[in-house]
Amino acid sequence: MSAVPSTVHLLFFYFFAAMTIASALLVVLLRNIVQSAFALFFTLFGVAGIYILLGADFVGVTQVLIYIGGVMILIVFGVMLTHNSYSVDIFNRLGTLVMGTISAIVTFTIIYYAIRQVPWRLIGYKASIPTTRPIGTLLMTDYLLPFELASVLLVLAMVGAAYLIRSELRVGKERKDRDKRGAGLERKDA
């Protein structure tokens, strides 16, 4: 497989980077939560594009499957389940806005000057090899314990999320029963 010319590579990089940053700004600045959630879709897609440009094909596909296919759906469900008319004006007070912007700019400046100090190499443009097989080998040898811990964590998260929603249903039913009993008592008193 021949190498991709570096100008094309750079153009794709700028395209995905601009898409990521612009839609991330939209996520943070749009007032409507539903629009923010859909802007996040483009951010995650841009990040996946950057992974694939860097030759990380497996991570890019994982990003598309888990973030865009899983987390995005969860977030859209969360937005839909908690949407009401109060949730349009969502900016905090002016003081918080000023403090947030100042701390963000200061952090970025410090880190930017730190990375300017180091002379980084250029990225090579040779065609990348598939990474799925070596990553699988690493997961089953060097990183076996974190891999197993991650699966335990996933089971815990799944059970926890299901418990949180289920117990809410039970509490709601009890409250409804109590209200019904209360209403019955009132009627008897009257």
Add this chain to the structure above:
Amino acid sequence: MNYQLLFVLSFVLFVVGMIGVAMRRNVIIVLVSLELMLNAVNILFVSASKYLHTLDGQVFVIMVITIAAAEAAIALALVVRLFRTMGMVKIDDLKRLKW
């Protein structure tokens, strides 16, 4: 293309997420901003993995994605529960949990 560009992209994304966490009042948008910050760190991991010619960074990215998915599931369950209890999902309402 320089590695510096990638790092700057990662830090810009991180700072945008930081602004979101600091500024927004809706709990869901704060969670989304946290996801943005996690994605910024993942870009850094993948770039470092390419820079060092090893795949360990990409394995870490897979771990981070796993933890982000678990976090999103738990956090959104909590948010839905909060909405059913309090009727809104503003972050100022969580102050009531202090007493």
